[in-house]
Amino acid sequence: MTVTTTRPAPQKVRAPHPLRAEAVRGFAPMAGLAVLLTAGGMMIATSATWQGGWAETASRLHESLLITLPMAAAAGCWQGGRERRRRTEELWGTVVRPPLTRLLAAAVPSAVWVVLGYLLAVAAVSLATWPYSMGDRPHLVSVPGDATALVAAVLAGHVVGRVVPTVLAAPLTGMVGYVVLGVLGSNGTAKSLSPAAYIWPTHEPVWWQPLAMGGWTLGPAAALTLAYAARRRVTALLPLTAAAACGALLLHTGSGLWQPDPYAGRQACDTSVTPAVCVNARYARLLPQVSDALSGVTGKLRGVRNLPVRWEDHEGEPPADETQLPMITPLDWSVVRGRLTEPKRYAWEAVALMQGRGDCARLPERVSLADDAVSAYLAPSPEQDSFDKRDAQGDAADRAALRARLAARAKLAGMDEDRRRAWLSAYFASRNDCAMKGVPSL
Structure with missing residues (x-):
């Protein structure tokens, strides 16, 4: 008597997505943790000046961008120079995926983690304010614009890290970003272009200001990314044009970007x-x-x-x-x-x-x-x-x-x-x- 058995067909193992590998290992989670600790540390150090006031909490959080934005740019720059430090540039050049896909696969996880760290800081300080709130309501209108600015900083820093062949590129990028924010914030005319401009607690941005600020900050970063890695570099003109339009709108509106808080009156x-x-x-x-x-x-x-x-x-x-x-x-x-x-x-x-x-x-x-x-x-x-x-x-x-x-x-x-x-x-x-x-x- 002959018994025949059939071998089960081997199950097809699905290769993990490259974004997943970048997101759960390596430098990206550390970048998010650094932003969380930095923003959280700044808020804890000044807790008596905002805890209990929703407008003061939002103003202090937005003010923390003066440090976290340069940090995000430096983190993106460090990640961008990773292949040069590992000496795997030529190996990456043999990969089938186009350069833009490879760049985004390395940059997007860092941007996501940086934004996640900032949002966790927002959630933590909101929970810290809530038991002591004296009235008013949470002020979250600036959060989308702040998060978009952090994404833009990571993308721009990533391109700089790929272009500039030195290990000092990351700290220098952070220093330059800090100086630029300081100059914009201290200039009365250009203050409306600064993503970290101080907001008085008695005022809040108009509803469309975060959208325009997002276009103004993300547009140049996207244009820089496309100009570096896209097959058709002329496509960089599209986000650059959008950024110019948003910047012109912000500059033209000026002080009208911030309206008195209805509660303050x-x-x-x-x-x-x-x-x-x-x-x-x-x-x-x-x-x-x-x-x-x-x-x-x-x-x-x-x-x-x-x-x-x-x-x-x-x-x-x-x-x-x-x-x-x-x-x-x-x-x-x-x-x-x-x-x-x-x-x-x-x-x-x-x-x-x-x-x-x-x-x-x-x-x-x-x-x-x-x-x-x-x-x-x-x-x-x-x-x-x-x-x-x-x-x-x-x-x-x-x-x-x-x-x-x-x-x-x-x-x-x-x-x-x-x-x-x-x-x-x-x-x-x-x-x-x-x-x-x-x-x-x-």
């Missing part, structure tokens, strides 16, 4: 007190803390006339019937991670702004005594005791001035409620008046 107010307490809508969740810090002031002012209508928080001089709230921004001064750092100092600054004599020349002694007594009654300075102790140990003039201040403070504090309200009403009637004839004496 709004106020969130507590109208249950007089003066009303208003903060910028970007920090609406901070209003309870600000109202609590000023509660001692507003409580003592109950029934007093001639007060400002409200404390307001926006750019520019307030109207005559309003007063400026102490600045919430820049973060890391009065506010850190969504919390007022020194409520007592904040209240003292609010009273000083309400008195409105910051632009006046030298004050008469009676006015200075009245201002000091009002400040000490409503919200004394946290350093008041130390200043008084210093004057108590000073010369005769310092001790005499201290005695006069203490007497004025005691007189205001010792008045009955009705008399003190009348005196304060007369005092605030002269607010913002540098003539100071109506300031009552103590």
Whole structure:
């Protein structure tokens, strides 16, 4: 009996795609990690200046391009010079694939990893801001343009690495990129062409600015790539033309590329007190803390006339019937991670702004005594005791001035409620008046 067996047909093993090999091994993942650590390190080092403010977070992230863009260009340049360092250029020349395909197979994984590193940094800092956010909403409109600029930097650097025959090409490329960004960012006319131009937290790009910036940055990189590796180098004119059109649009629009944040022009107010307490809508969740810090002031002012209508928080001089709230921004001064750092100092600054004599020349002694007594009654300075102790140990003039201040403070504090309200009403009637004839004496 004969038994016949059939050998199973060998399964066809599919060769791995060259992009996969480049993406999971070698230098590309390291380039992405370097961008992640650099952007993340810069953000961590300045966390108190952005954590809690969505606009500040977006501005700081965009500002990190000043370092990560040159780094991406240097990484692309290093990858581009790989075959020369390995001395495999002639071997690669025998491969069937065309030069453009070979170039992209080596450059695209690096670009993808660099962008992935940046996006991970964006996600991480967004998660870090979210628990402390004071209002507003995430500002992500710049992210597509930033990511495109990083891709362009890698591609351009890759071509430079293939053309320039020196191991110093990568660091020199990064240095040149940093200088170019610095020059563009410091030039008022050309600032709109810089992919790393500073964005004020109170402003945000118009919706089409990232698209135009992407065309402006990616166009020259694509043209350089096609001019180097394409069979028909005339095709490089297409992306170059697109880049010129985008650059002309950016340059023509100029400062119009950045529009005021709608939130920055709004106020969130507590109208249950007089003066009303208003903060910028970007920090609406901070209003309870600000109202609590000023509660001692507003409580003592109950029934007093001639007060400002409200404390307001926006750019520019307030109207005559309003007063400026102490600045919430820049973060890391009065506010850190969504919390007022020194409520007592904040209240003292609010009273000083309400008195409105910051632009006046030298004050008469009676006015200075009245201002000091009002400040000490409503919200004394946290350093008041130390200043008084210093004057108590000073010369005769310092001790005499201290005695006069203490007497004025005691007189205001010792008045009955009705008399003190009348005196304060007369005092605030002269607010913002540098003539100071109506300031009552103590």
